[in-house]
Amino acid sequence: MRTFRGGLTIGLAVAVLVAAAAVAYERYDTRxxxxxxxxxxxxxxxxxxxxxxxxxxxxxxxxxxxxxxxxxxxxxxxxxxxxxxxxxxxxxxxxxxxxxxxxxxxxxxxxxxxxxxxxxxxxxxxxxxxDGQGFMLPRSRNIETALDLNNSKVCVQDGTTTLLNLADYFRTNNMKYEEMKFPKLEEVIKAYDSGKCDTFTADVSQLYALRLNMAKPNDHIILPEVISKEPxxxxxxxxxxxxxxxxxxxxxxxxxxxxxxxxxxxxxxxxxxxxxxxxxxxxxxxxxxxxxxxxxxxxxxxxxxxxxxxxxxxxxxxxxxxxxxxxxxxxxxxxxxxxxxxxxx
Ligand SMILES: N[C@@H](CCC(=O)N[C@@H](CS)C(=O)NCC(=O)O)C(=O)O
Structure with a gap:
């Protein structure tokens, strides 16, 4: 009887260990x-x-x-x-x-x-x-600094650090903006391309990349300000x-x-x-x-x-x-x- 109960305790302990290992494995993949x-x-x-x-x-x-x-x-x-x-x-x-x-x-x-x-x-x-975050906008708008972007509609992609830095930048500089946020990059580009936004914000490297895909890359400029650290x-x-x-x-x-x-x-x-x-x-x-x-x-x-x-x-x-x-x-x-x-x- 005693042995049986001992076996039961050991069995239980093993089961607990296996369950704990399974949870740990689920949480951390070491393989x-x-x-x-x-x-x-x-x-x-x-x-x-x-x-x-x-x-x-x-x-x-x-x-x-x-x-x-x-x-x-x-x-x-x-x-x-x-x-x-x-x-x-x-x-x-x-x-x-x-x-x-x-x-x-x-x-x-x-x-x-x-x-x-x-x-x-x-x-x-x-x-x-x-990298760091910047702003792109049509050259024809004749804006040379991000500090002149007050009251802009800003195109930005959801689920990115970009969205968070945008809020910080405008708040810090006491400027207002309208967030034009989309979950997919194609939607952000489409909105910017069709003039729904005054400016497009993303990591500067991405702005360079995306500008290449615009119908007339030369018609768009990237402002000099880099507003965040994007390692x-x-x-x-x-x-x-x-x-x-x-x-x-x-x-x-x-x-x-x-x-x-x-x-x-x-x-x-x-x-x-x-x-x-x-x-x-x-x-x-x-x-x-x-x-x-x-x-x-x-x-x-x-x-x-x-x-x-x-x-x-x-x-x-x-x-x-x-x-x-x-x-x-x-x-x-x-x-x-x-x-x-x-x-x-
Ligand atoms: N570095 C930023 C932004 C990265 C990011 O995902 N940027 C967008 C805007 S250009 C992008 O690459 N989108 C492409 C996609 O979702 O397919 C982050 O890690 O949150």
Missing amino acids: TLKRTIRRGEVLCGVNAGLPGFSAPDDKGIWSGFDVDFCRAVAAAIFDDPSKAKFIPLDASERFKELQSRKVDILSRNSTWSMAREENYDLYFPAVAYY LAPVVRQRDDDWMMIVKWTLYAMINAEELGVTSKNIDEALKSKKPDVMRLVGNEGTYGEDLGLTKDWAVRIIRHVGNYGEVYERNVGAESKLHIPRGLNQLWNAGGIQYAPPIR
């Missing part, structure tokens, strides 16, 4: 790396269509800065950048969808903010692109540290490679380099890749297939792209910007 490797591809949540950042062409081939970052993660893991699958996500649903494991990583012009990490149990490993970063789930480390160090490998002058074109020479920093980057010294759960040439794979940070920037949004966004804050720290990667050592 993304294993699942990704088993699946053979990285699932990337991206913007449905933002030229320069992420957009499919007419054959369904994706390109852009955010797309390349996902390809870099796939290259680090699989030595094959094509092992990244792109899943377009709306602004308002993106964090819930990452939380519910629809994607492994969000690489979608998402601003790192405290509430987003707290409310969705997410983590933004490192800043991929320092755009990839996003992963909290307490999934193996995965978070890979995402974080993929970006840092790209930034360090640029700082060390290692590019997709000279990577084979870099493999012969005797410079200690370069030797660590390319895996000829230390076990940095193995310690990430990858191979020693993890960074070589990224640089060879996708390029260093500067190459990715210039190709997609900088001088070699249609957007021509100056490097600005995204220049390396030793060249006037604030992109700064901790060392690989």
Whole structure:
């Protein structure tokens, strides 16, 4: 009888433990790396269509800065950048969808903010692109500063930090505005295009991208004021540290490679380099890749297939792209910007 009761107690304790583990598993996904490797591809949540950042062409081939970052993660893991699958996500649903494991990583012009990490149990490993919010409006309106936007109708997308900063900016400057808010980007653009709004507000990089798609891009100007900090970063789930480390160090490998002058074109020479920093980057010294759960040439794979940070920037949004966004804050720290990667050592 005593044994029976003891067995019952143990049974109950085991059941409680299993239930607690199930709850913990539901809340925290700690197995993304294993699942990704088993699946053979990285699932990337991206913007449905933002030229320069992420957009499919007419054959369904994706390109852009955010797309390349996902390809870099796939290259680090699989030595094959094509092992990244792109899943377009709306602004308002993106964090819930990452939380519910629809994607492994969000690489979608998402601003790192405290509430987003707290409310969705997410983590933004490192800043991929320092952005800020601005205003676009028809050149014909002859407005040169955002402080002259009093009483404007402002087009803005719902579910974004943009909406919150807009309210702060007008309140701080004692100005009135009418919020013309839409859940989908197409609706915001349509409203702006058809003259329903006096101005359109979004991250400056997005204004550059969207202006390209206007019938007459030259008819629209972007005002000089940048009214917020928008550190755009990839996003992963909290307490999934193996995965978070890979995402974080993929970006840092790209930034360090640029700082060390290692590019997709000279990577084979870099493999012969005797410079200690370069030797660590390319895996000829230390076990940095193995310690990430990858191979020693993890960074070589990224640089060879996708390029260093500067190459990715210039190709997609900088001088070699249609957007021509100056490097600005995204220049390396030793060249006037604030992109700064901790060392690989
Ligand atoms: N960085 C801001 C804004 C990001 C954002 O989603 N912006 C909109 C306005 S351009 C967008 O990309 N929309 C595209 C879409 O929802 O498909 C954020 O993280 O909230």
